[in-house]
Amino acid sequence: MSDRIELQKKAKGQRPEYFADPAIEKTLSITMALAGEVAVMRDRLDTIERLLEAGGPVSRSAIDAYIPSPAVRAERDAWRDEFLGNVLRIVHQEREELQQAAAARPYEDVVRQVESAE
Amino acid sequence: MNAPLDLKNQYAHAVLPQTSSDEFARQEFVKSLKFHLASEVSLGNRDAFEGRAARQFAKAEGRAPETMQDVRKAMQDDPYFRFWSALQRNSQEMMWKAAQLPVERQLGDLIAKAEGAGACGSLRLDPDLPVPRYHAAVDIHCMPGGYHTEFVPGDLANGAVYDRAVYIYAMGRMGPLNSDIGDTTIAYLKQHHPDFKPRRILDMGCTVGHSTTPYVDAYPDAEVYAIDVGAPVLRYAHARAQSLGKPIHFSQQNAESTDFEDGFFDLIVSHILVHETSNQAIRRIMRECHRLLAGGGIVVHAETPPYRDLPAYDAFMLDWDTRNNNEPFWGASHELKAEVIAAETGFDPAEAFEAYQPSAFEAEEARRTKVFQGGDFGGGGAWWLWGARK
Numbered sequence: 001m002s003d004r005i006e007l008q009k010k011a012k013g014q015r016p017e018y019f020a021d022p023a024i025e026k027t028l029s030i031t032m033a034l035a036g037e038v039a040v041m042r043d044r045l046d047t048i049e050r051l052l053e054a055g056g057p058v059s060r061s062a063i064d065a066y067i068p069s070p071a072v073r074a075e076r077d078a079w080r081d082e083f084l085g086n087v088l089r090i091v092h093q094e095r096e097e098l099q100q101a102a103a104a105r106p107y108e109d110v111v112r113q114v115e116s117a118e
Numbered sequence: 119m120n121a122p123l124d125l126k127n128q129y130a131h132a133v134l135p136q137t138s139s140d141e142f143a144r145q146e147f148v149k150s151l152k153f154h155l156a157s158e159v160s161l162g163n164r165d166a167f168e169g170r171a172a173r174q175f176a177k178a179e180g181r182a183p184e185t186m187q188d189v190r191k192a193m194q195d196d197p198y199f200r201f202w203s204a205l206q207r208n209s210q211e212m213m214w215k216a217a218q219l220p221v222e223r224q225l226g227d228l229i230a231k232a233e234g235a236g237a238c239g240s241l242r243l244d245p246d247l248p249v250p251r252y253h254a255a256v257d258i259h260c261m262p263g264g265y266h267t268e269f270v271p272g273d274l275a276n277g278a279v280y281d282r283a284v285y286i287y288a289m290g291r292m293g294p295l296n297s298d299i300g301d302t303t304i305a306y307l308k309q310h311h312p313d314f315k316p317r318r319i320l321d322m323g324c325t326v327g328h329s330t331t332p333y334v335d336a337y338p339d340a341e342v343y344a345i346d347v348g349a350p351v352l353r354y355a356h357a358r359a360q361s362l363g364k365p366i367h368f369s370q371q372n373a374e375s376t377d378f379e380d381g382f383f384d385l386i387v388s389h390i391l392v393h394e395t396s397n398q399a400i401r402r403i404m405r406e407c408h409r410l411l412a413g414g415g416i417v418v419h420a421e422t423p424p425y426r427d428l429p430a431y432d433a434f435m436l437d438w439d440t441r442n443n444n445e446p447f448w449g450a451s452h453e454l455k456a457e458v459i460a461a462e463t464g465f466d467p468a469e470a471f472e473a474y475q476p477s478a479f480e481a482e483e484a485r486r487t488k489v490f491q492g493g494d495f496g497g498g499g500a501w502w503l504w505g506a507r508k
Contacts, residue, residue: 002226007218007275008263011211013256013444018204025204032208036147036216043143064139070126073146080150088159091205094198095162101169 035087039080043068046076128285129294132235132361133228133354135220135278144216149286151209159202160435166198167431186425189434207442210260217283218262221275229272232357241356242369243349250347250372252396256444265325265348277326277354284328292328293479295362299389300329301478302501303420304336307385310473311416316340316384320410322373322403323347323391327355327366329420333387334364340385343378345371374402381412389420393451400454404463404506411508418505423474425452427502456504465506472504 019025047066051058068076085092128134137145167189175183175192183192193199221228249266257264261283263276284296292298300321307314316337321330324344333342344366346352352368359366371377373391386407392400407417425433433452440449460470477499 002224002230005222005225005270005275007222007269007279008267011214011257011260011262011444012264013260016203016207016442018200018207028204029208029211032151032205032212036144036151036212039147039150040140040143043146044140047139066139073126076146077150080147081154084151084154085158088154088205091159091162091198091201095159095165098162098165098169098198102165104169 035084039083042079042083043076046072046079125294126290127294128282128290128296131358133231133274133278133357135217135224135228135282137220141216141220144219145282145286148209148213148216149289151212152287153289155202155205155209159205163193163196163199163202163435164431166196167193171196171199184430186430186433186437189430190437193434203438203442206438207260210443213283213286214261214279217279217286218275220282221278225270225273225275225278228278229270229274232274232353233272235357235360238360238363239356239365240367241352242367243352244370245349247347247370247372250374250395250399252394252399252447253347256446258394258444259439260444265346265351268350272353273350274354274357275350276348277351277358280351281326281328281354281358291477291479295331296328297332298477298479299420299501300332300387302475303329303387303389303418303503304332305478306473306475306503307416307418308336314385314416316415318343318383319385319387320345320378320383322386322388322407323394324355324368325351327359327364327368329387329389330355330366331359331362331364334366337385341367343367343369343383345369345373345376347372374399374406376406376410378410380409381415383410384412384415386410386415386417387420388418390422392419392421392454393445393448395451396447397450400451401459401463404459404465408464408508413508415508416505417508418503420501420503421451423452423500423502424454424472425449454504456506460506465508467506469507470504471506472502474500475503476500 017025044063047063048058050072051062051066056062171192172183175188183189253264253266261276261280263269265276265280267276269275281296284292288296293301318341319333319337321333321342321344324330324346325348327344330342330344333340342365344355345368346355347370349370352370356366356368359368373388395403404417411417422436425437428436436452437449439445456470456472457467461467
């Protein structure tokens with residue numbers, strides 16, 4: 001095993017600012033990284049449960065050596081998608097509201113329609 | 119390599135970084151995040167545009183937004199668009215981090231493997247080659263260090279990082295060898311020039327050779343050459359090609375000015391190179407292609423579609439990378455016209471061409487979003503090809 005080497009952390013070039021306060025940028029980045037680490041932990045827990053179910057040894061080396069089958073990976077993909085739906089609830093909420101706004105016709109249109117001869 | 123490929127996984131050639139179960143899980147999360155953003159969150163930008171931003175624009179300007187510039191003006195301060203952009207930018211940064219971690223742990227081993235690889239093809243490096251300004255100014259698509267930075271002697275770290283990250287970025291949709299753009303370009307050539315038998319082929323801006331290797335099988339009688347400005351990606355490309363048994367001659371050169379003889383090649387290709395150059399550089403590259411091609415030779419560049427072919431809203435979304443993903447030439451490169459460039463660079467404009475070619479990789483494609491969009495440009499189901507015949 002070779003010695004650990006540290007690679008460059010930040011890409012050269014000014015990072016865009018998406019929010020008025022730089023602290024919000026950092027907080028969002030930290031939140032998403034934490035969501036990622038929860039998913040990592042959840043996959044590990046899933047591995048332990050599956051090893052226990054199979055009745056084999058549950059050791060750190062067995063956990064690290066576990067390679068998920070395509071079916072297990074598909075289950076994990078589905079879990080992560082649902083997990084992200086929960087984590088990003090507030091964003092999906094806003095999207096639903098915008099969808100309704102995009103679909104809604106201006107009120108005057110509706111008045112014109114009901115007043116017309118149709 | 120003749121065994122059937124596992125289409126659900128990246129092909130484990132000899133220098134692909136290995137991942138521990140936690141490292142793999144972290145990369146899988148990034149893939150899921152990118153998929154969720156592309157399929158569940160990004161589409162909401164259209165709702166934000168139609169349900170809010172376009173109406174505000176119409177109120178302020180007295181007309182509906184029509185051009186890509188109008189859409190940008192309407193959308194750039196929209197809170198939904200800004201939040202999605204922040205998430206998208208984070209997914210990109212998280213992708214590089216998740217790809218770097220395993221490489222940091224095993225870089226010494228990867229270098230040793232590369233140096234001990236057999237004698238298939240060749241590698242010629244030029245430590246004095248200047249890094250072009252358009253690569254030195256910012257790290258393209260936010261990969262820390264770009265294609266050129268060397269962190270240790272004999273470094274190939276960013277080749278290894280790039281190889282894995284491209285697979286995650288494309289969510290596997292460029293195939294187990296990330297070769298879809300090369301495969302698609304080859305499919306175009308075989309369809310339109312079935313009798314074309316190039317003696318020598320050059321791939322410009324090859325990085326780790328994702329699109330280069332398929333030319334070895336597609337044209338078994340040809341010699342395949344590939345160039346890039348970055349030494350780390352070339353070292354990795356050479357080791358990877360050796361592991362795959364593909365003889366390719368890699369050299370560290372700038373496509374604007376190479377040391378090959380006049381008329382040395384019959385076919386010159388590039389795959390997502392053009393958008394990582396500059397307005398001046400792409401013209402120099404095309405002039406160099408004209409010099410390098412023999413009579414009857416063909417140059418083909420593979421990219422995502424030009425903005426003129428897209429509705430204004432779609433063009434605006436595809437343009438996201440220009441300002442949010444360290445792709446400064448992305449936008450301007452999508453305005454190029456093959457005929458115009460050909461006429462400026464020595465080719466007969468009548469021999470210039472532009473074409474859409476359906477993606478060659480078709481496996482479990484139900485997951486495709488089927489749109490070209492910022493942060494997910496591999497999902498469009500087709501590549502745009504342009505070039506000229508000499």
